[in-house]
Amino acid sequence: MENHSLLVDSVIYLGAAVLAVPLAKRLGLGSVLGYLLAGVAIGPWGLKLVTDAQAILHFAEFGVVLLLFLIGLELNPKRLWSMRKPILGLGGSQVLLTMLLITVAGMAVGISWQTALVAGMGLSLSSTAIALQTMTEKNLLSTTAGNSGFSILLLQDIAVIPMLAVIPVLGVATVSSPTDESGWLDVVIVLMVMVAIIVVGRFLTRPLFRLIAGANSREIFTAFSLLLVIGIALIMQRIDMSMALGSFMAGVLLAESEYRHQLESDIEPFKGLLLGLFFIAVGMSVDFGLLLSKPWVIIGLTVGLIALKAGVLWLLARVFKIPVGQQAFFAFVLSQGGEFAFVLFGAATGFSAMPSELADLLIVVVAFSMLTTPLLLIVNERFIQPRFVNADKIPEDTIEPQGNPVVIAGFGRFGQIVGRLLHANKIGTTIIDHNPNQIERLRTFGFKVFYGDASRLDLLQAAGLQHAKLFVLATDDRDSGLLTVDLVREHFPNVRILARAWDLIHVYQLKDHGVQIIERETFDSALRLGESALVQLGYEKHRAHRAAQRFRAYDSELIDKLYQVHHDQSQVISISQQARDEIERLLQEDETVISRDNDSQGW
Amino acid sequence: MNESSHRVLVLMAHPSLYRSKINKAMRDAIKDTPGITLHELYQAYPDFYINVRHEQSLLLEHDFLVFQYPFYWYSVPPILKLWQDVVLENGFAYGEGGDALQGKDFMPAISTGGKAEAFSREGNNYFTMNELLYPMQAVARRCNMTYRPPRVIHGSFEQTDVTIQMHAERYRELLLEYTRQGAGIFEPKD
Numbered sequence: 001m002e003n004h005s006l007l008v009d010s011v012i013y014l015g016a017a018v019l020a021v022p023l024a025k026r027l028g029l030g031s032v033l034g035y036l037l038a039g040v041a042i043g044p045w046g047l048k049l050v051t052d053a054q055a056i057l058h059f060a061e062f063g064v065v066l067l068l069f070l071i072g073l074e075l076n077p078k079r080l081w082s083m084r085k086p087i088l089g090l091g092g093s094q095v096l097l098t099m100l101l102i103t104v105a106g107m108a109v110g111i112s113w114q115t116a117l118v119a120g121m122g123l124s125l126s127s128t129a130i131a132l133q134t135m136t137e138k139n140l141l142s143t144t145a146g147n148s149g150f151s152i153l154l155l156q157d158i159a160v161i162p163m164l165a166v167i168p169v170l171g172v173a174t175v176s177s178p179t180d181e182s183g184w185l186d187v188v189i190v191l192m193v194m195v196a197i198i199v200v201g202r203f204l205t206r207p208l209f210r211l212i213a214g215a216n217s218r219e220i221f222t223a224f225s226l227l228l229v230i231g232i233a234l235i236m237q238r239i240d241m242s243m244a245l246g247s248f249m250a251g252v253l254l255a256e257s258e259y260r261h262q263l264e265s266d267i268e269p270f271k272g273l274l275l276g277l278f279f280i281a282v283g284m285s286v287d288f289g290l291l292l293s294k295p296w297v298i299i300g301l302t303v304g305l306i307a308l309k310a311g312v313l314w315l316l317a318r319v320f321k322i323p324v325g326q327q328a329f330f331a332f333v334l335s336q337g338g339e340f341a342f343v344l345f346g347a348a349t350g351f352s353a354m355p356s357e358l359a360d361l362l363i364v365v366v367a368f369s370m371l372t373t374p375l376l377l378i379v380n381e382r383f384i385q386p387r388f389v390n391a392d393k394i395p396e397d398t399i400e401p402q403g404n405p406v407v408i409a410g411f412g413r414f415g416q417i418v419g420r421l422l423h424a425n426k427i428g429t430t431i432i433d434h435n436p437n438q439i440e441r442l443r444t445f446g447f448k449v450f451y452g453d454a455s456r457l458d459l460l461q462a463a464g465l466q467h468a469k470l471f472v473l474a475t476d477d478r479d480s481g482l483l484t485v486d487l488v489r490e491h492f493p494n495v496r497i498l499a500r501a502w503d504l505i506h507v508y509q510l511k512d513h514g515v516q517i518i519e520r521e522t523f524d525s526a527l528r529l530g531e532s533a534l535v536q537l538g539y540e541k542h543r544a545h546r547a548a549q550r551f552r553a554y555d556s557e558l559i560d561k562l563y564q565v566h567h568d569q570s571q572v573i574s575i576s577q578q579a580r581d582e583i584e585r586l587l588q589e590d591e592t593v594i595s596r597d598n599d600s601q602g603w
Numbered sequence: 604m605n606e607s608s609h610r611v612l613v614l615m616a617h618p619s620l621y622r623s624k625i626n627k628a629m630r631d632a633i634k635d636t637p638g639i640t641l642h643e644l645y646q647a648y649p650d651f652y653i654n655v656r657h658e659q660s661l662l663l664e665h666d667f668l669v670f671q672y673p674f675y676w677y678s679v680p681p682i683l684k685l686w687q688d689v690v691l692e693n694g695f696a697y698g699e700g701g702d703a704l705q706g707k708d709f710m711p712a713i714s715t716g717g718k719a720e721a722f723s724r725e726g727n728n729y730f731t732m733n734e735l736l737y738p739m740q741a742v743a744r745r746c747n748m749t750y751r752p753p754r755v756i757h758g759s760f761e762q763t764d765v766t767i768q769m770h771a772e773r774y775r776e777l778l779l780e781y782t783r784q785g786a787g788i789f790e791p792k793d
Binding site: 540 | 623624650
């Protein structure tokens with residue numbers, strides 16, 4: 001029964017998302033608004049298909065956890081450390097200033113300072129999910145505004161911890177305030193857990209990942225990735241810390257590991273779905289009843305909240321010198337209330353630090369403010385941004401461009417030689433390989449190595465193929481290699497492909513798929529051995545060399561010729577039959593070739 | 604005489620010795636002769652990748668450098684030109700500190716297709732051998748080597764086995780004489 005309803009619910013969510021998101025995107029509204037609207041549509045105020053929005057919201061919060069894990073993966077500790085100034089300065093000012101203003105405003109309308117402070121704390125936070133998802137979707141995370149916005153969100157996630165800690169103290173009916181001692185104990189536990197996560201993340205996960213990658217099972221790798229993230233999140237929750245913060249830490253610790261991109265592409269779909277679910281749940285939880293009964297209060301508060309938050313952000317944007325053209329985006333993208341407000345207000349009513357009517361009201365306001373963000377950004381894009389088109393162009397670089405001119409897929413016995421030659425000539429080379437044992441060693445020699453399957457687009461992107469000039473295909477699977485060729489040709493048309501072929505049939509296949517530079521892996525070495533044979537039979541070395549070279553030239557001509565023949569019958573006969581026919585044809589041709597020696601004259 | 608100061612290095616460059624008569628005979632005549640190092644460039648570097656350091660150290664170990672080659676198109680075969688380009692480096696053979704070849708002797712040993720008369724204003728080559736070998740003289744001069752009169756055998760196609768054999772023998776004699784007496788063999792005798 002339970003299962004059944006779960007499946008039915010899944011169908012509803014997935015169906016709503018599948019319908020609403022493409023529609024919203026088509027209308028230029030972005031996926032976040034699509035999810036939100038889908039939520040409204042299936043929720044208690046729409047078609048009433050699902051009613052328990054809170055339970056879903058709780059579950060779907062996990063999407064935020066995964067999102068932060070992925071963000072963490074993009075930031076290695078060094079980069080994070082270099083961001084300490086915007087995080088503390090910009091983030092700190094945003095939270096404190098917004099909190100202060102809201103608290104003052106609340107007290108001005110006659111709310112007790114404790115309650116006003118709780119409201120200020122809750123409302124000062126923005127929605128990590130909405131803001132980050134929007135910035136990622138618009139590829140703006142690497143701009144100044146994106147970076148600054150991210151710094152603020154990060155600080156907010158950290159700020160939740162003291163906020164949650166202080167709420168019981170603000171409660172009127174504090175039953176049992178924690179003694180100082182247990183407070184200290186908590187701090188010690190928190191610190192110990194943090195250290196444990198850092199130690200485990202730093203030193204234990206790598207060998208563990210290598211072990212699991214060695215099992216060569218894609219789904220086990222995915223399972224382990226999820227296990228890692230969920231495990232850390234649960235531990236953090238256990239010690240009353242933000243799950244999102246914990247998974248972010250884990251992400252940062254794994255940012256330098258060679259499995260980063262595999263992790264990214266494994267977690268990504270889960271994150272996307274859960275975040276979507278989260279947005280749907282937010283849409284569902286918007287209490288339109290309250291809106292109908294007190295429309296002006298809610299609209300007024302929502303507008304007021306957004307105006308206040310955006311105002312503070314705009315001010316900070318000017319103080320912290322965010323480029324003029326990005327200031328409006330920066331102010332809008334963080335102008336909404338955040339999901340942590342739900343948590344904080346929930347806790348506050350529990351401790352009687354906030355009357356539940358007010359909490360309900362504010363939760364509706366926060367949910368509403370979330371709805372407005374995508375709309376505000378559309379306004380920004382359509383009407384405000386065009387004025388700044390020339391003021392500053394948004395840089396196109398990704399978070400961490402991999403600028404190597406050559407990407408080698410497959411670093412086995414063949415790819416290695418290519419890689420060594422390039423390495424010896426100081427040409428930057430990025431390597432994709434699915435053998436975990438290789439990776440560790442190569443990294444020590446300064447190669448950029450990515451673990452994974454080269455026939456996956458996301459991995460090719462992660463490896464920076466868009467910045468590369470050449471793609472060397474030396475993987476050891478024929479079919480997936482051809483698949484990779486198609487992918488590269490379709491998505492990176494400017495990248496030239498150089499492919500290793502096993503035999504003539506493979507050469508033909510690669511040619512069929514549009515590859516122009518192909519080398520048979522055994523041809524040149526066999527030719528050299530043949531050359532040595534000639535020398536051993538008494539040929540002068542240079543003569544033998546010329547004979548081999550002449551043969552090589554003749555052979556490549558012949559291949560072009562036979563390729564045409566092959567093309568006409570390849571549909572008809574099997575590969576092994578083709579191979580047999582091919583050698584027959586080759587030998588016949590070789591015989592008829594006049595061993596013309598155009599060496600120089602005698603004297 | 605100190606034998607170690609009269610060592611001969613023959614750089615032979617013939618791309619297809621198996622069809623050659625004269626250069627093959629000359630090669631066979633000096634092969635395995637004490638004091639004479641025969642270095643066949645097309646054998647050593649069939650793919651034209653010359654080991655520069657090895658070549659330079661060979662030069663340092665010898666006193667008399669001989670270029671032995673067929674005079675195709677008035678010039679050295681390509682590998683011998685490449686050898687000059689990569690081995691005779693600035694700072695080694697010429698330029699600042701480039702005194703590695705200073706005081707050594709240098710001589711071309713050449714076979715030509717045309718007869719002797721052809722290398723004159725009346726002949727179809729118009730220029731004299733002396734004129735056509737200016738580049739060799741220039742190389743020797745620039746590297747502070749002493750340019751010795753070239754050994755030339757003309758009219759390769761008209762030579763008989765006997766005349767070729769005689770030429771090869773005289774070639775061997777000259778080089779052997781150098782190993783015994785050094786540069787003195789080139790001085791005019793009274």
